[in-house]
Amino acid sequence: MAKIPKNSKFVLCLVFSMIFNLLFIINLYVGGGWNLSWSSRAAEEAEAVAAISCSGHGRAYLDGLVLDDEKQPLCECNTCYSGPDCSQFIPNCAADADEGDPLFLEPFWIQHAANSAVLVAGWHRMSYSYNDKTVISKVLEKHIRKLHSLVGNAVTEDRFIIFGTGSTQVISAAVHALSPDNASSPARVVASIPYYSLYREQTDYFESMHFKFEGDASPWINTTNTSSTNLIEFVTSPNNPDGQLNKAVLHGPYVKAIHDLAYYWPHFTPIPAPADEDLMTFTLSKLTGHAGTRFGWAVIKKKSVYERMTMHMELNTMGVSRDSQLRALKLLKVILEGKGREIFEFGYKTMKARWEILNQTLSLSNRFSLQKIPPQYCTFFQEFRESSPAYAWLKCEREEEKDCYAVLKAANIIGRRGYMFSAEDRYVRLSMIKSRDDFDALIERLKELVSEEESVVKGT
Amino acid sequence: MAKIPKNSKFVLCLVFSMIFNLLFIINLYVGGGWNLSWSSRAAEEAEAVAAISCSGHGRAYLDGLVLDDEKQPLCECNTCYSGPDCSQFIPNCAADADEGDPLFLEPFWIQHAANSAVLVAGWHRMSYSYNDKTVISKVLEKHIRKLHSLVGNAVTEDRFIIFGTGSTQVISAAVHALSPDNASSPARVVASIPYYSLYREQTDYFESMHFKFEGDASPWINTTNTSSTNLIEFVTSPNNPDGQLNKAVLHGPYVKAIHDLAYYWPHFTPIPAPADEDLMTFTLSKLTGHAGTRFGWAVIKKKSVYERMTMHMELNTMGVSRDSQLRALKLLKVILEGKGREIFEFGYKTMKARWEILNQTLSLSNRFSLQKIPPQYCTFFQEFRESSPAYAWLKCEREEEKDCYAVLKAANIIGRRGYMFSAEDRYVRLSMIKSRDDFDALIERLKELVSEEESVVKGT
Numbered sequence: 018m019a020k021i022p023k024n025s026k027f028v029l030c031l032v033f034s035m036i037f038n039l040l041f042i043i044n045l046y047v048g049g050g051w052n053l054s055w056s057s058r059a060a061e062e063a064e065a066v067a068a069i070s071c072s073g074h075g076r077a078y079l080d081g082l083v084l085d086d087e088k089q090p091l092c093e094c095n096t097c098y099s100g101p102d103c104s105q106f107i108p109n110c111a112a113d114a115d116e117g118d119p120l121f122l123e124p125f126w127i128q129h130a131a132n133s134a135v136l137v138a139g140w141h142r143m144s145y146s147y148n149d150k151t152v153i154s155k156v157l158e159k160h161i162r163k164l165h166s167l168v169g170n171a172v173t174e175d176r177f178i179i180f181g182t183g184s185t186q187v188i189s190a191a192v193h194a195l196s197p198d199n200a201s202s203p204a205r206v207v208a209s210i211p212y213y214s215l216y217r218e219q220t221d222y223f224e225s226m227h228f229k230f231e232g233d234a235s236p237w238i239n240t241t242n243t244s245s246t247n248l249i250e251f252v253t254s255p256n257n258p259d260g261q262l263n264k265a266v267l268h269g270p271y272v273k274a275i276h277d278l279a280y281y282w283p284h285f286t287p288i289p290a291p292a293d294e295d296l297m298t299f300t301l302s303k304l305t306g307h308a309g310t311r312f313g314w315a316v317i318k319k320k321s322v323y324e325r326m327t328m329h330m331e332l333n334t335m336g337v338s339r340d341s342q343l344r345a346l347k348l349l350k351v352i353l354e355g356k357g358r359e360i361f362e363f364g365y366k367t368m369k370a371r372w373e374i375l376n377q378t379l380s381l382s383n384r385f386s387l388q389k390i391p392p393q394y395c396t397f398f399q400e401f402r403e404s405s406p407a408y409a410w411l412k413c414e415r416e417e418e419k420d421c422y423a424v425l426k427a428a429n430i431i432g433r434r435g436y437m438f439s440a441e442d443r444y445v446r447l448s449m450i451k452s453r454d455d456f457d458a459l460i461e462r463l464k465e466l467v468s469e470e471e472s473v474v475k476g477t
Numbered sequence: 478m479a480k481i482p483k484n485s486k487f488v489l490c491l492v493f494s495m496i497f498n499l500l501f502i503i504n505l506y507v508g509g510g511w512n513l514s515w516s517s518r519a520a521e522e523a524e525a526v527a528a529i530s531c532s533g534h535g536r537a538y539l540d541g542l543v544l545d546d547e548k549q550p551l552c553e554c555n556t557c558y559s560g561p562d563c564s565q566f567i568p569n570c571a572a573d574a575d576e577g578d579p580l581f582l583e584p585f586w587i588q589h590a591a592n593s594a595v596l597v598a599g600w601h602r603m604s605y606s607y608n609d610k611t612v613i614s615k616v617l618e619k620h621i622r623k624l625h626s627l628v629g630n631a632v633t634e635d636r637f638i639i640f641g642t643g644s645t646q647v648i649s650a651a652v653h654a655l656s657p658d659n660a661s662s663p664a665r666v667v668a669s670i671p672y673y674s675l676y677r678e679q680t681d682y683f684e685s686m687h688f689k690f691e692g693d694a695s696p697w698i699n700t701t702n703t704s705s706t707n708l709i710e711f712v713t714s715p716n717n718p719d720g721q722l723n724k725a726v727l728h729g730p731y732v733k734a735i736h737d738l739a740y741y742w743p744h745f746t747p748i749p750a751p752a753d754e755d756l757m758t759f760t761l762s763k764l765t766g767h768a769g770t771r772f773g774w775a776v777i778k779k780k781s782v783y784e785r786m787t788m789h790m791e792l793n794t795m796g797v798s799r800d801s802q803l804r805a806l807k808l809l810k811v812i813l814e815g816k817g818r819e820i821f822e823f824g825y826k827t828m829k830a831r832w833e834i835l836n837q838t839l840s841l842s843n844r845f846s847l848q849k850i851p852p853q854y855c856t857f858f859q860e861f862r863e864s865s866p867a868y869a870w871l872k873c874e875r876e877e878e879k880d881c882y883a884v885l886k887a888a889n890i891i892g893r894r895g896y897m898f899s900a901e902d903r904y905v906r907l908s909m910i911k912s913r914d915d916f917d918a919l920i921e922r923l924k925e926l927v928s929e930e931e932s933v934v935k936g937t
Contacts (some may be wrong), residue, residue: 056590058594080617122603136520138527142538143580225683308605311602335768338770366502
């Protein structure tokens with residue numbers, strides 16, 4: 018072996034040392050860790066938790082349960098998975114398609130980890146109010162207006178915007194604000210069947226001298242010109258549970274409407290035109306998938322209604338958590354950076370694929386049917402688009418199968434019974450917006466159910 | 478000049494290069510930035526905003542207003558300061574001592590920046606529910622119990638805990654839950670004068686067939702054994718506005734109480750013993766100073782009350798923002814790490830000093846007086862402690878000065894009028910818990926007012 022001269026050794030050492038210098042510099046600048054001081058502990062904690070492997074079938078969270086002898090939070094497993102790292106599949110587990118938990122968007126945020134993270138300093142927004150003495154971030158309000166204008170789903174020019182702790186609180190505020198203060202009888206709150214059960218549950222719970230839940234809107238259709246009963250109609254478009262682009266059915270001098278547009282985003286429906294109603298409600302939950310952040314808003318035409326809803330928010334909760342407002346802002350910034358294309362393409366693609374798989378799964382069945390929603394021109398995507406609804410509104414077609422929920426339950430599928438939407442129990446709502454694991458389990462159980470049907474048919 | 482041999486140059490370069498490597502390694506490991514990837518952008522953003530100088534008289538926030546041609550948020554200045562960096566003092570500005578904005582604790586969190594920061598990943602807790610299908614973080618609940626046990630201010634063993642969007646929502650839920658469902662007449666909601674105006678405003682606003690605000694508790698004292706009217710008494714201890722450790726004044730088979738213990742922390746009062754009431758409410762706002770996070774809780778004895786309050790939270794807002802719960806957890810962890818000594822010493826020291834300065838300022842006045850609160854043994858600090866109330870309950874002593882609010886207003890001091898607490902307008906509440914700048918302005922204006930008094934006395 019040739020002897021390396023002394024000088025060459027030095028040169029070699031120097032070259033290596035300088036390569037290391039270069040690598041460090043690249044790591045620091047690209048990794049961005051150059052100046053971090055007080056924030057690095059929080060950043061490290063978050064990355065450590067994100068790095069916990071839950072096999073793609075669960076997730077660990079910063080505020081997850083920590084066993085006394087462990088240092089890091091435990092994996093929280095998806096339905097049908099268990100074990101410390103969620104790797105154990107539970108065969109024949111029940112498919113839970115009950116809740117409208119919008120986890121189908123979780124992979125989008127994991128893909129956009131760097132842009133969507135927020136570091137909240139210990140002293141962030143401790144005050145009750147923003148600098149303008151309100152409880153509403155004007156910066157967030159501006160981003161919401163930009164988003165509606167980009168998507169083209171709602172007119173916000175010359176409109177007021179208020180925030181609520183989820184659209185749950187927003188619709189409650191709306192019912193309070195639209196009820197006459199000093200009428201001889203309470204306003205009747207109605208909706209077209211099938212409708213989202215919260216309207217009934219919440220209005221019943223807060224029932225006052227000023228409003229009362231009355232149920233089905235249809236008996237009032239022919240009375241609005243002759244009666245002076247104050248009516249508040251919930252109009253949900255796309256409708257929960259059946260995805261139809263509902264219109265108000267009541268019109269007249271004593272009729273007011275709350276347009277619940279939670280699902281009026283390109284994930285779930287073509288956007289034919291911007292909605293331009295007196296009172297429209299939206300929620301972050303069905304836009305970005307952040308149900309847990311509890312952030313909703315309303316777009317309002319009348320100043321008096323806006324003022325009453327603002328008072329409601331102040332007396333009920335003193336506005337929405339400033340932490341939720343910060344998070345919502347960050348998420349909307351990511352959507353706007355991508356001009357909305359990224360998230361809505363992702364959302365539409367996911368929902369459309371699921372809807373097709375579900376339709377295909379049930380295509381051979383005479384026992385079950387699904388709602389039909391006609392394709393429409395979508396002004397956002399600038400083309401005709403098929404529907405991609407958030408929920409399947411499944412019907413049991415056999416005369417004797419009046420309790421469709423029970424039929425599915427027996428096949429290990431948990432839906433939400435038609436009765437909950439004031440409809441026949443021949444219908445069941447199946448949530449299509451949960452995690453991939455939930456959807457896969459649903460399809461598996463449905464396939465088994467349909468194949469039973471086929472084998473019975475073949476057997477006869 | 479001596480020529481350096483070629484070899485020596487290499488050695489020198491190598492030494493420098495290796496020193497650089499060493500420095501990089503130290504920077505990375507000590508700075509903690511070694512492994513940061515997706516989280517570093519958020520961390521940098523937060524540090525950049527924190528580094529904006531607002532001259533110690535204002536603050537910039539991540540979600541602050543950004544002018545179109547600027548890249549970073551603007552400074553939001555404290556009362557009496559203005560300019561782009563809040564360095565311009567506004568002479569003779571009004572001292573605003575109206576709101577109970579707990580910014581006196583902001584410096585504590587700035588001192589504990591590294592421990593109290595939270596990095597929220599884009600996919601953090603998107604779901605409606607935690608892993609146990611509830612809307613309440615069990616880990617946070619556990620920390621709340623630990624904190625009460627450490628401070629010794631409330632018994633939580635065998636008690637239920639629910640969360641609300643600030644204690645504002647918690648007390649509303651409590652009124653709903655304690656009202657009988659099917660009584661012939663609504664429960665009367667009462668409190669001892671002076672009382673926090675929200676009790677009246679909120680109960681009036683949500684008035685239903687089940688409850689009604691009735692005002693002063695005292696007329697009911699002698700009726701509770703003979704009448705079967707359902708009564709709900711708000712007991713606030715320490716009381717807002719006057720800091721007294723109130724007890725319930727009504728007792729009897731038809732009486733229920735809501736013990737609002739928002740201020741029952743060592744910042745504001747000696748803790749004589751753990752409270753052990755049927756229904757106790759607390760808020761993060763007056764414990765850590767995070768009013769904007771909107772997080773409160775109740776400790777409840779009866780399962781039925783707990784269940785009704787839980788239903789209230791679900792129908793009203795579907796629980797508390799998971800982002801608020803995460804933040805609350807982080808803050809409580811910091812308190813518990815320091816065994817509570819650090820924050821309560823800081824809080825007590827600050828409030829005590831302010832109370833002394835205020836008393837000293839008014840000591841020469843015959844025109845104004847302050848409430849007296851006797852010292853007590855504090856089981857947390859294990860010694861007798863003077864009071865250090867959150868609010869001054871100022872009285873205008875001159876017969877003719879019946880509108881004390883106007884007297885102060887004329888002297889450029891904004892307080893909250895006695896009427897707001899259902900008391901005489903001879904009283905005004907002055908907030909002692911705002912920022913240092915607010916407190917300093919208050920003392921300045923009061924000094925001027927008292928010196929006028931002196932000069933009048935000297936002049937006669």
